[in-house]
Amino acid sequence: MKLFEYEAKSIAQNLGINTPKGAIASTSEEARDIHKRIGGEAVIKAQVLVAGRGKAGGIKFASKPDETRDRANEILSMTIKGEKVKKVLVEQKASAKKELFASIVLDRANRCQTVLASDQGGIDIEDVARQTPEKVLRHRLDPVFGMRSYDARLIALKLGYEGIQQSTFSDFLSNLYRLSVIYDAELVESNPVIESKDGRFVAADLRVIVDDNSLFRHPEFQERSKEISGEVTALESKARDNGLAFVELDGDIGIIGNGAGLVMATLDLVKQYGGKPANFCDVGGGANAEHVATALQLIQGAEKVRAVFVNILAGITRCDEVAKGIVDVKKVMGLKKPLVIRMVGTNQEEGRRILKSAGLTAMDKMDEAARLAVSKVGA
C-alpha cells in the first residue's frame, strides 16, 4: 500500500526526520492560510499515489498566499493519470545547499534490504543510474541485524561527508531505516533529501510503500487501505471487494481462471492466437460457486467484453463448484456474452454433468479453448 506524501511525512516527523514546514489542505482557502502561517516562498504539491505528478503539472510554486490559493485551486481541479486530486500539501520551499537521493528497498535478488544513495538528487534517479551508475551507491544491509551505525556512517563517508555532517547524515539514514522496520516498508525513498544551508538534512519529498501482507499488524492503515485510489478502476475495486485478484486490460475477451500463473498463461495464449484479453481475473485456490458467479457476472457485465473464457484446472478448486457458479449466473441473469469453458481436474465428471444439465459444455485442452474464445470475437 502506497502512502500519500503527507502521510509518509507525518510518520517521519514522529521518528525525528526533518521535513519542510507545511500542512495539508483540501481547499484553496486552507492552502492560502497555510502559506500565511509558514511564510516565505511556498510549494504546492498534489497528493496523489500515481507517479509523475511533477511532469503532469501537479507541483507549483508561489511567493504570496493569494497566489498559493490560485495555484492550489488549479491543482485541486486536476486529475492526474486517472486519479482525482483531493488534497494538496503546502510547504515552505527549502533553500538547498545540496540535493541528495536516499532510498531503502527490499532487495529480492539479494534477500535483504539495500540502501541506495546518491549526491545527484532531485532529478530522475533512474536516469542517473543508467547514465552514471557509479554515482548511485548501493549498500546491502544484514537481513537480521539491519542497519548498524557503521553501515550508516560508511554511506555518509562515501558520499563525501566528514565530521559533524557525517554524523548528521548517518542519523538521517538511521531514522529512514527505523521507519522501514516499524512500518514494514517495501520502499522508503526520499528524493530529494535537501542539505540546508544550516547543515540539516530534510526529506523534501518522501515515498513510502507498506507491504500489504503486513497490514494485519498496522491497524492504523487498515481503513485507508480500503479506499479507492486512482490506480484502481471501478471494476477492479468491485472485483477486489469480492475477493478476486483482478486487473483490467484494454481487450475484449473476458478471462476467468484459478491461480495467478495459469491466468497469466491464459492471457498469453489468447494473445498468441490473435485475441485481446479484457482482464486478468484469478478466483484463487478453493474458489466456491459464489466466487465464480461473481466473477462471471462482473466480467460479462462490462460493456467492452465480447466473449468470456473460463479456464479452470481444478486442484483444491472443484469443478462442480465452478459449474454451479456458471449455471447460477445463467439461471438468474442469463449469459450475456458468448462463453467458452475449459474445465478439468477435481470432480470433473460431476462438474460437466451440471453444465450439461444447463445446456453448456466444457473443453479439455486450454489451447483449443483459447482458439475458440478468440474466434468468438473474430473480425
Added chain:
Amino acid sequence: MGKQTRAIVQGITGNQGSFHTRLMLDYGTKIAAGVTPGKGGTTSVGVPVFDTVASALERTDANASIIFVPAPFAKEAGMEAIDAGLSPVVIITEMIPARDSMILIEYARTRGAAIIGPNTPGIITVGEAKLGIMPGDVFKPGRVGLASRSGTLTYEIAASLTHEGIGQSTCLGIGGDPFTGLNFVDVLKLFRDDPGTDTVVLIGEIGGSAEEDAAAYIRDTKYPKRVAAYVAGRAAPPGKRMGHAGAIITGTEGTADAKMKSLRDAGVLVAEVPSELPRLLLQQVSPLQ
C-alpha cells in the same frame, strides 16, 4: 526428499492442514506427527498432535516439516522447525510479510536448513511422497525435474507432460513471493546431482530476476543437463512497480520477453505457450536418454 522423508505437519488441525495431511498420507508420504499449539495430546486424521515441534520429536522421529500455520505465525513456526534440525521446511502459507520471510530465510541459511516457499504448492517426489498441496494424479514417474514459481500452472504443465508420456522425477514450487528459500539456481544445483533427473523444466513468471539468474548460472557453469522453460506473463501489463529503486537494483525490467531472451541465450529450450513444452522435449531427445 522421498521414501526416507518423515514429516511433521505444523498447523495440522486447521482446515487446510488436516485436509492435505490426509491427501499426503494417501499418496504414501510418511507423516510422523502434527503440531498445533494448545492441541497437544489429540490426533488429527490419525496423526498424533503435539504442542511444539520439540515435544513432537521427543516421541516421534521426523526429518522434515510442512507448514500450514496462518501468516502472522509462520516466521516463528519456520524457526521452530529449523531449531529442531528439520530440513526441508516447506512453507505452504501465503501472504507472509516480506520482512518475516527475509529474516526466516537468513535464519535457515545460517543454520544449513532448506526452505521451500513460502507461498508454494510444495514438493513431490513422483510416485514416492509429497509434501504439498498438489493433486498427485497429474504426475507420473520419469526423468524430468520441474521447478516453478506458480501453483496451478505447474499442474497444467505436469499434466501435459504426463499426457505426452513424459514422466517426472521431482516437481516443486519455489514459491510466488518476492523472497523465497530455494530459488531456481539452488534447484538447478540439486537436479544436476540427481541421477534420477536428466532434464529440467523451469516455469517462470514476470517480476524479479529468478529467471535471469538461472540463465546466467546455466551459461556460466555449462550446465550438463537439458533445460526447458516457459515464462508466464507476456500479455500481462507491467505490474505494480516497486518505485524507482526496485528497478535500479535488479537492473532488469523483469518482463517475460527479457527473461525468455536470457534463457534462450543460455541455450535453454523456451516454449512460447505451455503446450509447446512437451513438443520441445519430444523433438529433441536428451543425449542422456
